[in-house]
Amino acid sequence: xxHELQSLKYRIRLIQLLTAAEQAALxxxxxxxxxxxxxxxxxxxxxxxLRPFEDRIGxxxxxxxxxxxxxxxxxxxxMGLVEPSELNYVVDEVEKEVRFNALYALRFSSAHLTKLxxxxxxxxxxxxxxxxxxxxxxxxxxxxxxxxxxxxxxDLVYERSGLDNEDYIDLDQMSGTSRTVRAVASFDxxxxxxxxxxxxxxxxxxxYLGRRAHG
Amino acid sequence: xxxxxxxxxxxxxxxxxxxxTEDAFREGGAAGLAAASGDEDPTLRFFDNLRRxxxxxxxxxxxxxEKPTVFxxxxxxxxxxxxxxxxxxxxxxxxxxxxxxxxxxMLVFTAPHGTGGWAVPLPNNSxxxxxxxxxxxxxxxLPIAVIYPRRRALSCYRTGGASGNxxxxxxxxxxxxxxxxxxxxxxxxxxxxNSLLTPQIGPPGFWANPAEYEPGAEAERTIQWIxxxxxxxxxxxxxxxxEQEISLGRIDVLMTNPRPTTELPQHPAIIELxxxxxxxxxxxxxxxxxxxKAVVKGMRQAKSYREEKKARYSVLGCFDLRRDxxxxxxxxxxxxxxxxxxxxxxxxxxxFPVYGTTEDAQEASAIG
Numbered sequence: 335x336x337h338e339l340q341s342l343k344y345r346i347r348l349i350q351l352l353t354a355a356e357q358a359a360l361x362x363x364x365x366x367x368x369x370x371x372x373x374x375x376x377x378x379x380x381x382x383x384l385r386p387f388e389d390r391i392g393x394x395x396x397x398x399x400x401x402x403x404x405x406x407x408x409x410x411x412x413m414g415l416v417e418p419s420e421l422n423y424v425v426d427e428v429e430k431e432v433r434f435n436a437l438y439a440l441r442f443s444s445a446h447l448t449k450l451x452x453x454x455x456x457x458x459x460x461x462x463x464x465x466x467x468x469x470x471x472x473x474x475x476x477x478x479x480x481x482x483x484x485x486x487x488x489d490l491v492y493e494r495s496g497l498d499n500e501d502y503i504d505l506d507q508m509s510g511t512s513r514t515v516r517a518v519a520s521f522d523x524x525x526x527x528x529x530x531x532x533x534x535x536x537x538x539x540x541x542y543l544g545r546r547a548h549g
Numbered sequence: 550x551x552x553x554x555x556x557x558x559x560x561x562x563x564x565x566x567x568x569x570t571e572d573a574f575r576e577g578g579a580a581g582l583a584a585a586s587g588d589e590d591p592t593l594r595f596f597d598n599l600r601r602x603x604x605x606x607x608x609x610x611x612x613x614x615e616k617p618t619v620f621x622x623x624x625x626x627x628x629x630x631x632x633x634x635x636x637x638x639x640x641x642x643x644x645x646x647x648x649x650x651x652x653x654x655m656l657v658f659t660a661p662h663g664t665g666g667w668a669v670p671l672p673n674n675s676x677x678x679x680x681x682x683x684x685x686x687x688x689x690x691l692p693i694a695v696i697y698p699r700r701r702a703l704s705c706y707r708t709g710g711a712s713g714n715x716x717x718x719x720x721x722x723x724x725x726x727x728x729x730x731x732x733x734x735x736x737x738x739x740x741x742x743n744s745l746l747t748p749q750i751g752p753p754g755f756w757a758n759p760a761e762y763e764p765g766a767e768a769e770r771t772i773q774w775i776x777x778x779x780x781x782x783x784x785x786x787x788x789x790x791x792e793q794e795i796s797l798g799r800i801d802v803l804m805t806n807p808r809p810t811t812e813l814p815q816h817p818a819i820i821e822l823x824x825x826x827x828x829x830x831x832x833x834x835x836x837x838x839x840x841x842k843a844v845v846k847g848m849r850q851a852k853s854y855r856e857e858k859k860a861r862y863s864v865l866g867c868f869d870l871r872r873d874x875x876x877x878x879x880x881x882x883x884x885x886x887x888x889x890x891x892x893x894x895x896x897x898x899x900x901f902p903v904y905g906t907t908e909d910a911q912e913a914s915a916i917g
Contacts, residue, residue, distance in 0.1 A: 356626040359640070359659060359666045442629060475662045476584040479642040513564065520565045521578050527858070528582060528805065529790055537585035542577030 344406035345415075347387050349450060350460070350467050351375065352416065352440045358471035360479075362419050362437030365404070366397045370486030373398035375470055376505050377491055377514045378539065381532050382466040386505040391492075393501060397483040398492055407438065415450075417441040473536035477544045485543035490514050517542070579807030582788055583781075584662075588774070591661045592692040595622045596705040596717070597778055599663035599694050603703060604721050604782060605645035606652070613698040616654035619671060619679040619710075620663065622692040627658040631667030634658075634686055641668040649698045656682070680710035696721070707753060714753035717771075718744045719778055726783050728804065728817035730862050730897050736783050737776060737820075737866045741901040744775050745868065747910045751903075759905035762827040762872040769824045772868050776822060777802055787817060800854050816860035823847045825900075827871045843867075844877055845886040848898060852890040865898035874902050874913070 351372055355361045363371070376386035391398055410416040418436040425432050440447060454460040474482050486492065490513040491503055518535050530538075568574050586597035599620055607613065623630045631638035634656070642665040644652050652668070656679045659666030672678040676695045683689050689711030695704045701723060704716035720739065726732040745751050748759040755771055757763045765771075773791055780789045780802065788805040802820035809815040823843045826835040847865045855863035867877070877883060878900060887898065904910035 356628060357623075357660055358662060359623075359627040361626075361628060362640075439628070472660065472662050473581070473585070475660065475664055476581070478646055479665070516561060516564050517568055517574070520568050520574070523565055524569055524575055524578050525582060525805070525807075527793060527795065527803070528788070529793055530582075534582060534585040536581075538578040538581030541581035541584065542574055545573035545577035545580070 340402075341406060341409075343387075344403055345410055346450070346454070346460070347372070348403065348407055348410055349415070349440070349447070350454070350464055352438065353451070353464065354467035354471035356440055357468055358475045360471055360475055360482075361439040363439070364437055364483075365435060366399075366483035368407075368438060369399045369403065370397050370483040371471065371474060372400060372403055373492065374474070374486050374489065374540075375467055377489055377512060378470060378518070378536060379466065380512075380515045381518055381535055381539075382462075382469075384463060384466055389506045390502050390504045393492065393494055393503065397487040398489075411438075413446070415441055415444050415447045469533045470536050470540075473533070473540040476537055477540055481544055481547055484547040485540065488543050488546040490517055514539070575807065579786070579788065582807075583786065592622060592707055593774060595620075595659070595661040595663055595692060596694055596703075596719075597781070598661060599659070599696075600703055600719055600721065600778055600782060602645040602664045603649075603696050604785070606647055606649050607698060607701060607721055607723070609648040611648050611650065613649055613701070614653045615699050616671065616674045617676045618653055618696045618698075619656045619676050620666070620694045620696070621656070621658050621683065621688060623658045623660065623666070624688075624691055627660060627666040630688065631658040631669055634682065634688075635669040638667045638669045641665050653698055676710075683709070684711040705752075712753070715748075715750055717752040717775060718750065719775070720782060722783055725785050728784055728787065728813065728862065730818075730864060730895070732783070733780075733818060733820065733862065733864050734897075734899055736779050737864075737899065737901060740772075740775050740779050741868065741903060745772070745901075745903045747904050747907050749907060756905060757830055758832070761832070762870065762905040763832050764824065764826055764828070764830055764870050766830045768830070768870065769822070772824060773801060773822055776820070776866070780804065780820075784817075795854070795857055797853055797857050798850060800850075800858070803858065804860075814859065814861050816858045818862040818864065819851070819854045819858055819860045820864045820866060821847045821851045821854070823865065823867045825867050825869045825871050825877065827873065840871065840877060841880050841882055844880075844883050844898070848883075848886045848890045851898070852896050855896060861895060863896040865896075867898065867900045869900050869902045870905075872905065872909075876900075 355363045373391060376388050379386045411418055416438055418438055421436045423432050424435050477485055518539050521530055521535060521538050586594045588594045641652060641657055645664050654671045654674050655668040656671045657666045657668040672682055690709045693706050693710050701721040703719040703721055706716045708714055748756050752771055754765040754767050757765045777789050777791050788807055790803045793800045793803045800819050801822045804818045806813045806815055806817055825840045829835050844867060851863040851865040
């Protein structure tokens with residue numbers, strides 16, 4: 335029962351993420367970008383006074399990746415709510431592995447999707463979350479499309495450093511005190527007097543990560 | 550397995566001091582601030598973001614084509630709207646990073662960020678035919694912006710191309726200007742001449758009843774928005790914020806240099822804007838003394854805000870929407886205020902006449 339509830343939550347989260355990506359013209363979205371978006375939504379949720387969706391994430395050495403979210407995405411494809419396109423396999427010579435890759439978008443012709451979207455529009459919490467995800471997707475769209483995943487891997491919490499080199503990050507416990515949130519707050523001092531709304535802060539942080547990704 | 554809280558042992562002030570020394574932090578923050586128009590209205594945000602993206606693209610070297618491009622702010626999602634028009638629609642990304650040849654002659658459904666969307670070919674390379682097509686598919690009411698690359702012009706239709714309303718006209722200048730009072734004056738004069746001079750070229754809703762010189766409810770906000778957009782285009786990469794609250798009041802337009810130097814300080818200029826009127830919106834008479842008070846107040850604000858923000862320059866721009874264009878700056882109280890507040894050459898006031906009828910504008914031009 336608990337497992338089913340958790341699955342349902344993941345599916346709703348995915349539909350919200352893909353809805354935001356749709357509205358920002360980021361779809362069809364690649365797996366690495368979708369997971370990057372999900373991670374940044376978690377780590378930046380305090381900017382919107384929300385809690386992160388996930389409890390924790392592992393540092394993979396690549397861009398952020400949530401195995402459970404991926405499993406539910408695959409199920410949404412099987413259920414006909416999400417449509418994949420441009421399926422292919424990527425051979426990673428360094429890691430000696432073959433990875434499945436595709437682009438994803440909501441399948442609007444699904445009657446289930448229409449019903450779900452209608453129900454989400456009536457839920458106050460879901461509406462707040464959607465507003466945040468929409469704003470974050472807009473901010474990410476201001477980065478070069480191919481750099482979104484790379485930028486997420488340069489997040490101040492996600493990136494390993496000499497002082498912080500653990501395998502997992504506890505997103506829930508650090509919420510509100512993370513280096514990411516403190517960096518977002520520090521924009522006040524870098525740009526004193528500028529009107530920094532939460533939405534503008536998301537743009538600023540996204541572009542900061544973009545600069546970090548460029549080295 | 551180890552778990553971390555993602556926080557190093559560093560207090561807030563130490564963390565902030567360290568991050569403020571990072572070039573990427575300031576540059577990225579400035580880029581994000583420039584990319585994120587602070588406007589709450591998604592349509593205005595769309596126009597301003599598209600203006601910035603188009604300018605970045607036009608700055609690429611190459612010949613600019615004749616074909617216009619029509620950008621539509623989607624109501625549902627760009628993909629859904631574009632594929633309804635044409636199932637073969639294609640995703641178009643990062644127009645700010647592409648030369649204009651790659652997006653000219655298209656009809657693009659986009660989001661408020663304006664940097665990409667879903668595109669179909671522009672029917673017969675004609676903006677007018679695109680507007681007809683949009684109307685045919687029930688999209689005639691959606692905000693659109695038409696970019697004319699060769700003319701470096703952007704026409705913004707808030708209520709859609711089918712409405713018959715005049716667009717807001719913005720420039721996409723090739724050159725940037727140095728921040729001086731003369732250059733600020735030149736930009737404000739361009740706004741007056743190209744976007745506000747008569748009701749025929751003025752944006753929708755600017756006048757409630759132009760023949761009676763009754764401004765629309767949004768006239769002052771429209772002036773401020775166009776001025777801010779044109780300043781951003783002409784003085785890039787300077788950031789231009791509006792309605793900034795400070796302890797002394799609210800600055801209409803604040804210019805900020807993201808990388809202050811000895812040549813160009815953090816705040817190169819502040820600009821206060823006033824609309825002088827014969828009538829209020831609603832038709833009530835707006836008295837001469839109220840206009841005089843507005844000018845005096847504007848002069849005081851211009852100087853005090855400049856001092857407060859340690860800005861280099863300050864400009865008071867009075868857009869004159871009165872029927873009677875008598876020289877308000879020669880009114881005794883205004884002269885006294887000018888003598889009192891404008892004690893150096895880094896603060897100036899200008900009046901920009903705007904006309905409710907073409908005949909009045911012609912008359913003013915004819916008699917010089």
